[in-house]
Amino acid sequence: MRSPSIPYLCRMEALLIQIEELKKEIAAFNGGDAEAFRIKYLGSKGLVKSLMGEMKQVPAEKKKEAGQLLNEFKLFTEERYEALRSASASNGKAQASNIDLSLPGDPMPLGSRHPISLVKNRIISIFQRLGFAVAEGPEIEDDFHNFTALNLPENHPARDMQDTFYISHPATGGADWLLRTHTSSVQVREMEKGKLPIRIICPGRVYRNETISARAHCFFHQVEGLYIAENVSFADLKQTLYFFVQEMFGETVKIRFRPSYFPFTEPSAEMDISCLICGGEGCSVCKRTGWVEILGCGMVHPNVLDNCGIDSSKYTGFAFGMGIERITMLKYQIKDLRLFSENDVRFLDQFSGAV
Numbered sequence: 001m002r003s004p005s006i007p008y009l010c011r012m013e014a015l016l017i018q019i020e021e022l023k024k025e026i027a028a029f030n031g032g033d034a035e036a037f038r039i040k041y042l043g044s045k046g047l048v049k050s051l052m053g054e055m056k057q058v059p060a061e062k063k064k065e066a067g068q069l070l071n072e073f074k075l076f077t078e079e080r081y082e083a084l085r086s087a088s089a090s091n092g093k094a095q096a097s098n099i100d101l102s103l104p105g106d107p108m109p110l111g112s113r114h115p116i117s118l119v120k121n122r123i124i125s126i127f128q129r130l131g132f133a134v135a136e137g138p139e140i141e142d143d144f145h146n147f148t149a150l151n152l153p154e155n156h157p158a159r160d161m162q163d164t165f166y167i168s169h170p171a172t173g174g175a176d177w178l179l180r181t182h183t184s185s186v187q188v189r190e191m192e193k194g195k196l197p198i199r200i201i202c203p204g205r206v207y208r209n210e211t212i213s214a215r216a217h218c219f220f221h222q223v224e225g226l227y228i229a230e231n232v233s234f235a236d237l238k239q240t241l242y243f244f245v246q247e248m249f250g251e252t253v254k255i256r257f258r259p260s261y262f263p264f265t266e267p268s269a270e271m272d273i274s275c276l277i278c279g280g281e282g283c284s285v286c287k288r289t290g291w292v293e294i295l296g297c298g299m300v301h302p303n304v305l306d307n308c309g310i311d312s313s314k315y316t317g318f319a320f321g322m323g324i325e326r327i328t329m330l331k332y333q334i335k336d337l338r339l340f341s342e343n344d345v346r347f348l349d350q351f352s353g354a355v
């Protein structure tokens, strides 16, 4: 005899109907996504779990029957899940085996070194071969290291030549700070250490208050050199610079020295090289002279040695300084200095692979 409890009976029948419906749905499931199937039917909030929860409402005498039904249904769902899983795994393998490892990869655009860095490194390596060591110093300098020690006392007219950026900030106590106008300040710092002989080059950025144009900028880069020992002569300076020019620009390039003036050297000179464009014939780059200026140099002034605590009766030395931008422009025939600081990749790209 059936239980008189009509709602309970309804519960059992409803369960049967629900299971049948779900079986149909599960058999037809071909979403291909085994994980989505697991979450929907077998997960902790899945349909199998929630049907199990309905067991509570099934009357006691029907519990066994309902339990069996639900277990069967659970097994059925689990089998279907396993089938879906192994199908998608073998599908994945098939996809993996479609990868052709011999195909070339997508090209990755490579950066390149900045032309100023390329030329700076080249200059450094040439002088290193002659035994020069690299020395560095601060870009924010005091008046002594940038000027006074270099035989440019206060009010010296040659200070005007350097268009200095001065820094006045309460934190500096109103003292005489400035952005270095040349890397000669590093040479002073090196001389102060008092370790002789000195054979250094000083690469670095320098600042001058100039209007920006194709030929001038308010910051640029220099490499300056200093050699101090006993019996250093102007002939040593000439030979060192001649070697540098030949290594940098090739063996056919000629050099010449013109007398000049720098407060920190005596005698002083400017060095020209034969024009790389016209080979000395005369063109617009060399202004029809056949020569282009590349650096300043001279024998270190005895006052500078004395200011830095070096015995000028015993030691002599030479110094030179060049702008890296200028050397780079000559080497790569670049017409506008502003290109170096604009970071236009169309310009910079042209140096990829250059050494």
Ligand code: PHE
Pocket (backbone or CB within 6 Å): 181, 182, 183, 184, 224, 262, 265, 296, 297, 298, 319, 320, 321, 322
């Ligand atoms: N310091 C000079 C300048 O910046 C260059 C230089 C260095 C000249 C050493 C002579 C000797 O213009």
